[in-house]
Amino acid sequence: MSSLLEVRDLTVQLKMDAGPREVITGTSLDIGEGEAMGLVGESGSGKSMTAKAIARLLPDGATVTGSVTFDGTDVLALSGDALLKHRAQVAVVFQDPRAHINPVRRISDFMTESLRILDDVPKAEAVRKAAAALDEVGIDDPGKRLKQFPHELSGGMLQRVMIATALLSEPRLLLADECTTALDVTTQAEVMAILDDLRRDRGLSMLFITHDLELAGAVCDRTCVMYAGQIVETSAASRLHEDPLHPYSAALVQARPDISSTAERLVAIPGRPVSAFEAPSGCRFAPRCPHSLDSCRSTDQVLTDLDGGVVRCGRATDLRGNLLDGAHV
Amino acid sequence: MSEHTSATEPVLSVRGLRKVFGTQVAVDDMNFDLLPGRSLAIVGESGSGKTTVARMIVGLEKPTAGTIVACGRDRSKPARRGAERKLRGREVQIVFQDPYSSLDPRQSGADLIDEVLRVHHDHHASDRKRIVGELAEIVGLDQRQINAMPKALSGGQRQRVAIARALATDPHVLILDESVAALDVSIQAQVLNVLADIRDERGISYVLISHDLAVVRQLTEEAIVMQRGIVVEQGVTADILDDPQHAYTQMLRASVPGPGWKPQRMRERKAAADAAAEAAAS
Numbered sequence: 327m328s329s330l331l332e333v334r335d336l337t338v339q340l341k342m343d344a345g346p347r348e349v350i351t352g353t354s355l356d357i358g359e360g361e362a363m364g365l366v367g368e369s370g371s372g373k374s375m376t377a378k379a380i381a382r383l384l385p386d387g388a389t390v391t392g393s394v395t396f397d398g399t400d401v402l403a404l405s406g407d408a409l410l411k412h413r414a415q416v417a418v419v420f421q422d423p424r425a426h427i428n429p430v431r432r433i434s435d436f437m438t439e440s441l442r443i444l445d446d447v448p449k450a451e452a453v454r455k456a457a458a459a460l461d462e463v464g465i466d467d468p469g470k471r472l473k474q475f476p477h478e479l480s481g482g483m484l485q486r487v488m489i490a491t492a493l494l495s496e497p498r499l500l501l502a503d504e505c506t507t508a509l510d511v512t513t514q515a516e517v518m519a520i521l522d523d524l525r526r527d528r529g530l531s532m533l534f535i536t537h538d539l540e541l542a543g544a545v546c547d548r549t550c551v552m553y554a555g556q557i558v559e560t561s562a563a564s565r566l567h568e569d570p571l572h573p574y575s576a577a578l579v580q581a582r583p584d585i586s587s588t589a590e591r592l593v594a595i596p597g598r599p600v601s602a603f604e605a606p607s608g609c610r611f612a613p614r615c616p617h618s619l620d621s622c623r624s625t626d627q628v629l630t631d632l633d634g635g636v637v638r639c640g641r642a643t644d645l646r647g648n649l650l651d652g653a654h655v
Numbered sequence: 656m657s658e659h660t661s662a663t664e665p666v667l668s669v670r671g672l673r674k675v676f677g678t679q680v681a682v683d684d685m686n687f688d689l690l691p692g693r694s695l696a697i698v699g700e701s702g703s704g705k706t707t708v709a710r711m712i713v714g715l716e717k718p719t720a721g722t723i724v725a726c727g728r729d730r731s732k733p734a735r736r737g738a739e740r741k742l743r744g745r746e747v748q749i750v751f752q753d754p755y756s757s758l759d760p761r762q763s764g765a766d767l768i769d770e771v772l773r774v775h776h777d778h779h780a781s782d783r784k785r786i787v788g789e790l791a792e793i794v795g796l797d798q799r800q801i802n803a804m805p806k807a808l809s810g811g812q813r814q815r816v817a818i819a820r821a822l823a824t825d826p827h828v829l830i831l832d833e834s835v836a837a838l839d840v841s842i843q844a845q846v847l848n849v850l851a852d853i854r855d856e857r858g859i860s861y862v863l864i865s866h867d868l869a870v871v872r873q874l875t876e877e878a879i880v881m882q883r884g885i886v887v888e889q890g891v892t893a894d895i896l897d898d899p900q901h902a903y904t905q906m907l908r909a910s911v912p913g914p915g916w917k918p919q920r921m922r923e924r925k926a927a928a929d930a931a932a933e934a935a936a937s
């Protein structure tokens with residue numbers, strides 16, 4: 327698989343009232359043509375900011391170093407029409423569809439706007455394309471839905487409208503940022519199935535951002551785990567559950583209750599997740615890690631190859647295979 | 656700890672509970688008994704009526720029909736006197752989903768709990784201070800955190816404040832309305848452990864309103880599954896999750912991602928169901 331997207335050593339600082347705050351530190355990842363990459367982490371880990379940097383949607387005043395290359399193009403250098411073209415090829419679907427749609431415009435206006443303005447598609451043609459896209463995401467009676475307003479549609483229906491709209495620009499990479507988190511489980515299954523079909527039918531690549539390790543494991547090829555602005559592990563998604571390489575990945579797997587059994591006690595991770603700018607020096611997870619040594623706190627950890635994955639942990643080789651202690655397998 | 660109920664008498668008993676909004680039946684004919692120290696889950700998707708049940712139990716919504724008996728006292732009708740309303744508040748408490756909107760932004764956790772203690776109990780100021788400290792310890796907040804304003808706390812810490820506040824009345828029943836849904840995985844595990852400890856120590860009963868079947872499995876012994884206001888399945892949580900009987904429960908269970916999970920399109924699901932029905936008919 328050749329890489330469609332290459333992110334190298336990406337560091338992002340946001341402008342805050344108190345001065346610049348680092349939210350991502352030295353992130354590198356690749357997504358191949360037609361590949362689904364999961365990006366998992368807790369609040370403040372930097373996963374949404376990674377997606378925003380890729381789509382060039384970071385807030386004003388953000389400082390970015392490193393590189394983002396999409397299909398050979400340097401994304402961070404784009405401007406004007408070239409940037410618009412990039413955003414058509416890299417579509418984003420966010421968590422809350424109601425926050426990203428104009429409530430006083432009809433669905434058809436919302437869906438066809440960019441086609442008509444950017445691509446000069448005639449109205450009738452644009453509406454026909456929108457109806458076809460709605461049909462592709464499993465919405466019955468597209469003609470009727472196009473005439474409705476956002477408040478007339480349920481959250482799950484609206485999220486499918488957002489996906490259909492993203493498809494209209496014929497993207498090659500879809501950034502799905504917690505796009506099923508607010509949905510009911512049965513609707514989530516439907517949306518995931520739609521995304522899966524799109525990947526197969528259109529060869530769409532996907533960066534699937536979620537806090538749900540099980541969901542990422544079920545639909546992605548590989549998964550990156552982020553903690554405090556850094557990627558701490560990248561592994562085959564199916565493997566992350568059974569044999570994680572990083573203590574944080576293992577802790578996430580174990581902290582989650584299991585639907586098929588009741589644990590005497592959940593293995594909670596002490597403390598709370600931190601953002602990059604509040605992270606300690608040395609290993610950022612060390613203060614919460616049951617396996618940490620003094621040396622972990624004093625040395626910055628680097629990503630190293632291990633067992634077909636990549637891990638940022640100085641003890642990974644000692645700990646391999648023993649992180650789950652037989653639980654949750 | 657209970658002066659009203661013995662171990663075999665239910666602390667909460669619901670019979671024929673029904674709520675109608677206009678022409679919409681939000682809850683239809685719900686029945687259950689909750690014993691001291693036990694936990695019941697009410698499971699369903701948005702619009703299933705599960706939150707309406709919670710709101711009726713705490714008295715935020717008036718039932719159209721049916722009875723709710725908590726600690727031996729009927730609470731199906733609105734309280735007629737302030738004292739009765741306070742008594743009901745002492746017996747059953749609720750923790751809401753969003754700790755960002757359920758706490759007063761200008762009140763620290765300690766002040767909030769102190770206020771609840773002043774309203775509901777006749778403690779001396781020094782006793783109240785001691786109880787605030789004890790409650791903070793139970794939910795795992797330190798002195799600085801319990802005295803901090805909500806804006807200085809993370810979501811998980813705020814939710815602990817909300818739980819401590821609910822426990823301040825020394826309730827017999829605690830309603831948890833999606834109370835751990837918005838928390839990060841690592842924090843959710845901490846809060847679930849805290850809830851289990853509190854139940855073991857105080858013999859309190861929980862009604863967990865949730866869409867998360869793994870959380871339901873972890874915290875409850877019995878469960879009720881609701882779909883559009885109707886109870887479609889009711890029984891032991893482990894049985895319902897391991898071997899769901901109703902088609903809707905089966906669909907819920909199949910929608911939960913896990914190893915080997917393959918999401919299926921609604922159209923495919925419908926086609927498969929139709930084919931099965933046709934095969935059964937011929």
